[in-house]
Amino acid sequence: LSTELRxxxxxxxxxxHVLVDPxxxxxxxxxxxxxxxxxxxxxxxxASTDQVSQLLRACADKHVxxxxxxxxxxxxxxxxxVGGEVVLSLTRLADLEDVDQASGQVTxxxxxxxxxxxxxxxxxxxxxxxxxxxxxxxxxxxxxATNAGGIRVLRFGSMREQVLGAEVVLADxxxxxxxxxxxxxxxxxxxxxxxxxxxxxxGVITRVRLxxxxxxxxxxxxxxxxxxxxxALSLLARLRTTVATLSAAxxxxxxxxxxxxxxxxxxxxxxxxxxxxxxxECADRADPTDALVxxxxxxPEVLDATIAGDAAGARALWRYRETHTEAINASxxxxxxxxxxxxxxxxxxxxxxxxxxxxxxxxxxxxRTIVFGHLNEGNIHVNVLGVIGTxxxxxxxxxxxxxxxxxxxxxxxxxxxxxxVGRAKTRWLGLSRTPAEIAAMTAIKRxxxxxxxxxxxxxxxx
Amino acid sequence: LSTELRxxxxxxxxxxHVLVDPxxxxxxxxxxxxxxxxxxxxxxxxASTDQVSQLLRACADKHVxxxxxxxxxxxxxxxxxVGGEVVLSLTRLADLEDVDQASGQVTxxxxxxxxxxxxxxxxxxxxxxxxxxxxxxxxxxxxxATNAGGIRVLRFGSMREQVLGAEVVLADxxxxxxxxxxxxxxxxxxxxxxxxxxxxxxGVITRVRLxxxxxxxxxxxxxxxxxxxxxALSLLARLRTTVATLSAAxxxxxxxxxxxxxxxxxxxxxxxxxxxxxxxECADRADPTDALVxxxxxxPEVLDATIAGDAAGARALWRYRETHTEAINASxxxxxxxxxxxxxxxxxxxxxxxxxxxxxxxxxxxxRTIVFGHLNEGNIHVNVLGVIGTxxxxxxxxxxxxxxxxxxxxxxxxxxxxxxVGRAKTRWLGLSRTPAEIAAMTAIKRxxxxxxxxxxxxxxxx
Numbered sequence: 001l002s003t004e005l006r007x008x009x010x011x012x013x014x015x016x017h018v019l020v021d022p023x024x025x026x027x028x029x030x031x032x033x034x035x036x037x038x039x040x041x042x043x044x045x046x047a048s049t050d051q052v053s054q055l056l057r058a059c060a061d062k063h064v065x066x067x068x069x070x071x072x073x074x075x076x077x078x079x080x081x082v083g084g085e086v087v088l089s090l091t092r093l094a095d096l097e098d099v100d101q102a103s104g105q106v107t108x109x110x111x112x113x114x115x116x117x118x119x120x121x122x123x124x125x126x127x128x129x130x131x132x133x134x135x136x137x138x139x140x141x142x143x144x145a146t147n148a149g150g151i152r153v154l155r156f157g158s159m160r161e162q163v164l165g166a167e168v169v170l171a172d173x174x175x176x177x178x179x180x181x182x183x184x185x186x187x188x189x190x191x192x193x194x195x196x197x198x199x200x201x202x203g204v205i206t207r208v209r210l211x212x213x214x215x216x217x218x219x220x221x222x223x224x225x226x227x228x229x230x231x232a233l234s235l236l237a238r239l240r241t242t243v244a245t246l247s248a249a250x251x252x253x254x255x256x257x258x259x260x261x262x263x264x265x266x267x268x269x270x271x272x273x274x275x276x277x278x279x280x281e282c283a284d285r286a287d288p289t290d291a292l293v294x295x296x297x298x299x300p301e302v303l304d305a306t307i308a309g310d311a312a313g314a315r316a317l318w319r320y321r322e323t324h325t326e327a328i329n330a331s332x333x334x335x336x337x338x339x340x341x342x343x344x345x346x347x348x349x350x351x352x353x354x355x356x357x358x359x360x361x362x363x364x365x366x367x368r369t370i371v372f373g374h375l376n377e378g379n380i381h382v383n384v385l386g387v388i389g390t391x392x393x394x395x396x397x398x399x400x401x402x403x404x405x406x407x408x409x410x411x412x413x414x415x416x417x418x419x420x421v422g423r424a425k426t427r428w429l430g431l432s433r434t435p436a437e438i439a440a441m442t443a444i445k446r447x448x449x450x451x452x453x454x455x456x457x458x459x460x461x462x
Numbered sequence: 463l464s465t466e467l468r469x470x471x472x473x474x475x476x477x478x479h480v481l482v483d484p485x486x487x488x489x490x491x492x493x494x495x496x497x498x499x500x501x502x503x504x505x506x507x508x509a510s511t512d513q514v515s516q517l518l519r520a521c522a523d524k525h526v527x528x529x530x531x532x533x534x535x536x537x538x539x540x541x542x543x544v545g546g547e548v549v550l551s552l553t554r555l556a557d558l559e560d561v562d563q564a565s566g567q568v569t570x571x572x573x574x575x576x577x578x579x580x581x582x583x584x585x586x587x588x589x590x591x592x593x594x595x596x597x598x599x600x601x602x603x604x605x606x607a608t609n610a611g612g613i614r615v616l617r618f619g620s621m622r623e624q625v626l627g628a629e630v631v632l633a634d635x636x637x638x639x640x641x642x643x644x645x646x647x648x649x650x651x652x653x654x655x656x657x658x659x660x661x662x663x664x665g666v667i668t669r670v671r672l673x674x675x676x677x678x679x680x681x682x683x684x685x686x687x688x689x690x691x692x693x694a695l696s697l698l699a700r701l702r703t704t705v706a707t708l709s710a711a712x713x714x715x716x717x718x719x720x721x722x723x724x725x726x727x728x729x730x731x732x733x734x735x736x737x738x739x740x741x742x743e744c745a746d747r748a749d750p751t752d753a754l755v756x757x758x759x760x761x762p763e764v765l766d767a768t769i770a771g772d773a774a775g776a777r778a779l780w781r782y783r784e785t786h787t788e789a790i791n792a793s794x795x796x797x798x799x800x801x802x803x804x805x806x807x808x809x810x811x812x813x814x815x816x817x818x819x820x821x822x823x824x825x826x827x828x829x830r831t832i833v834f835g836h837l838n839e840g841n842i843h844v845n846v847l848g849v850i851g852t853x854x855x856x857x858x859x860x861x862x863x864x865x866x867x868x869x870x871x872x873x874x875x876x877x878x879x880x881x882x883v884g885r886a887k888t889r890w891l892g893l894s895r896t897p898a899e900i901a902a903m904t905a906i907k908r909x910x911x912x913x914x915x916x917x918x919x920x921x922x923x924x
Binding site: 285 | 475565588608636638639677839898902
């Protein structure tokens with residue numbers, strides 16, 4: 001950190017918010033998975049958009065690149081330094097306005113935690129459309145920059161669908177402010193939704209204007225036994241035309257249910273064991289149970305079904321799906337992939353997974369693949385257990401990852417459905433994006449950040 | 463049209479689809495309002511993405527700019543030539559695939575008419591989220607390029623929220639194909655949603671992948687008398703927290719109701735006359751009437767209300783809102799503005815309209831302003847009658863337009879909520895977009911169309 005740059009940064013945010021001591025910077029330099037880590041030249045903690053603008057101008061002047069960090073809950077290394085960058089931590093931008101009741105919207109600083117936003121919405125009789133497990137740490141800015149999804153995408157969409165405005169600072173310090181919250185505004189390119197999923201490479205989001213959604217307190221949950229993925233899909237297609245309140249459609253398999261039963265001590269969901277299960281949730285203001293029961297009654301795909309009659313029963317059914325993650329983690333460090341393929345091709349993709357993974361783990365007798373996911377989006381989490389930790393495990397993990405992602409490419413799918421590209425997936429980007437698309441993205445990056453100041457190496461290769 | 467360019471165009475699409483005779487090109491050279499008109503150097507009618515690519519390459523080689531046209535139903539002159547351009551008419555790209563039941567999605571050529579798309583969706587037990595009056599002419603490509611909204615935005619959003627993929631040809635003929643229909647795909651910038659609302663200036667959309675929505679055949683419609691815009695807003699805010707099936711919230715006023723009553727011979731909706739009315743519609747699979755009645759019962763804003771008990775009654779109530787357009791047109795050519803302001807400021811905006819418009823029409827005793835709109839989006843259609851057609855009417859019309867748009871700018875609103883900027887509104891773009899935003903848009907335009915080949919003068923000034 002040059003004296004000159006340091007003075008400029010201190011001028012912007014004050015001495016105490018320019019961190020250089022490793023005991024202070026450490027937690028900003030490693031992601032929470034522990035997999036990505038690098039030394040920052042310093043960590044700066046602005047408290048306003050104007051400070052962000054001053055900081056970016058100073059870094060641009062000195063040609064020192066910047067890494068943008070929210071709650072540091074990312075999974076692909078997009079928010080931590082490689083070496084020498086200024087880390088811009090936005091958690092002090094935590095101003096959360098009152099809900100605007102007239103529009104059903106709220107404005108939040110980039111550093112506001114998702115759980116705080118949810119609490120604010122709920123206190124106003126509304127709710128926020130995105131929810132995910134990292135809600136107590138993840139920040140609104142990071143959620144938007146990574147276009148976070150989570151468990152309600154089927155009903156409300158991802159962050160891109162929630163955002164109505166933002167304040168953004170470009171690499172040269174230019175501030176774009178668009179916070180009026182106009183749901184219909186056809187005056188040119190929508191720079192705000194372009195920021196969604198840009199992973200900090202186009203601009204620094206400092207504030208966001210978000211739409212809120214109705215509270216839907218009445219739930220009906222069914223766990224439905226089916227023959228296979230194709231039957232689950234056919235069942236979901238049927239429900240789409242007969243039920244208007246669908247809020248989740250989660251696919252799990254016998255292997256996953258066996259794992260969560262042994263790990264969490266759950267009872268068998270049915271007397272018989274079935275190959276696959278679809279967990280369906282409906283949410284509404286009035287009780288949607290009767291409508292769901294009626295709809296399921298007409299579906300030939302249903303081998304057996306159990307429908308929760310109350311909140312406790314609903315939670316019990318959800319545990320078959322939700323304890324997958326902890327059961328998988330409890331069995332050692334897994335190889336984790338977050339991919340999607342066109343929904344109609346999902347059955348074939350899942351059928352071909354074992355043959356794709358097999359060659360990479362031939363000499364690992366305990367290797368075990370657990371698959372589960374969000375059926376409506378064709379989004380599957382592929383977890384391979386028992387490989388990392390064995391001798392040569394890291395190489396095998398990379399071979400597994402490569403084999404699965406190549407298969408995804410072959411199916412016209414995405415190598416990253418939810419988590420983003422970050423630094424972890426850049427080498428595979430070409431499997432999901434054509435050279436023409438990558439060229440167009442690079443042109444847009446150059447248009448808004450010609451010097452490549454923001455998050456270099458994230459999303460697009462350096 | 464040079465011989466060389468003509469040969470290249472003919473090579474791409476065949477002799478009969480390169481139109482040069484004025485009797486053939488005429489209908490492509492004037493928009494349907496009759497307000498925008500210009501001579502094209504020719505009109506070409508490609509039938510495939512590959513042909514579009516060849517045509518664009520040929521035009522780029524010869525530096526002849528291109529104007530892209532769908533169903534020619536735009537209102538701001540964005541799809542007709544100024545003089546000398548090649549008009550690219552996409553109506554032959556009318557291939558409409560079967561609905562993909564597994565994903566609830568469909569792929570359509572850019573030239574598919576909205577009504578054809580809706581019919582296809584409905585035959586599959588689903589529906590399309592966007593609907594508007596020009597449905598028999600407007601094309602899917604044009605709807606996406608202009609981010610069309612219409613009467614269901616409250617429930618399903620605009621075109622940007624319906625699109626999951628597109629095939630796009632850039633100015634140099636490069637084809638970007640992204641039609642897998644992955645609702646969750648976090649591999650970089652979303653070029654598809656960037657195209658929504660770009661008005662043909664960034665690329666030519668040739669095919670789109672669209673999500674479908676559930677059919678909601680059961681409707682409940684209420685016409686509610688309220689004191690003013692502020693009460694209507696407060697009522698809507700209340701309904702947002704108590705009703706999950708809202709599908710329309712349309713604001714009309716006593717002046718508009720008087721006009722439609724005299725024009726269409728409608729009966730008085732209530733024994734008494736009230737200053738303002740909110741038309742609320744709920745849509746669901748099961749009858750939402752009871753829930754709406756119950757919700758309205760608790761609202762102090764309700765001065766009187768009539769709730770339709772059946773489909774005929776619902777249509778009758780909708781006529782108070784829907785006949786506004788024909789009643790306005792029947793009284794002569796109106797000055798029409800399509801603007802939005804932040805919802806919370808709408809009452810103040812509407813209060814200030816008369817004083818803003820007044821000075822421009824002081825010597826037009828018959829001038830009459832009719833306002834109505836989509837309350838949830840703060841989107842108001844301002845119609846000034848009795849001015850165009852009087853002596854000096856065109857100048858007065860421009861003065862009215864300028865006064866209203868300046869007031870919109872003052873309120874942080876948008877000069878074009880639905881219709882787009884086109885050629886009609888470019889001079890006022892700076893009222894809704896800051897210089898920094900316009901610079902960012904220009905940079906993106908240059909990144910994807912460096913030579914300015916596509917729709918020059920549309921959206922951004924030349």
